[in-house]
Amino acid sequence: MNRRSFRRVVVVLAATVGVAACGADAVSPLPVQPAGPTLSTPTLSPPSPSAILPIPAPTGSPSRPPPASARPAPPAPTRTRGTPRTTPPPTDATPACQGAVRYDLPLAETEIELLKSLCFATGAVLRIQGIGPGLVTVDRPELVSQQYEAGVVDIRFVRAGTVAVTIPKDGREHTITVVVR
Structure with a gap:
């Protein structure tokens, strides 16, 4: 294996390990490469250097756009007539899910x-500021860890699921639905 091929293998392995460490939610599938000749080796010996396919280097120039992804477009969803849609279509107003952050709610x-x-x-x-002890309630206490100190309620979401957080304010109860992934 020459030095250039070795560098390519190291770069691919480093990228693979780095992506795998991010978790399943942060990883998108790699584009599908067209089928090529396959190697069938009955023994566990390493493949010969001539059997290793070269990894194309990304090319890009101001005059030529980068190559398109080899991933095929997903098929259009099919529905029979008269069948109601079970979920509403996505809209631009729907916010993306935030990560493991602290969300302050004064x-x-x-x-x-x-x-x-x-x-x-x-x-x-979810940090709710400016409320008394025991006033904030959740409908699924097994999914959260809730603590109160000095007018602040911290609700840590410890398991995936949907939790309804009820907060009293001005004589009314307000419910915030929290989806935890």
């Missing part, structure tokens, strides 16, 4: 009526 500064739902990754914390 009740004195927030129009809580406008906040209907949130989406977080497991490990995220």
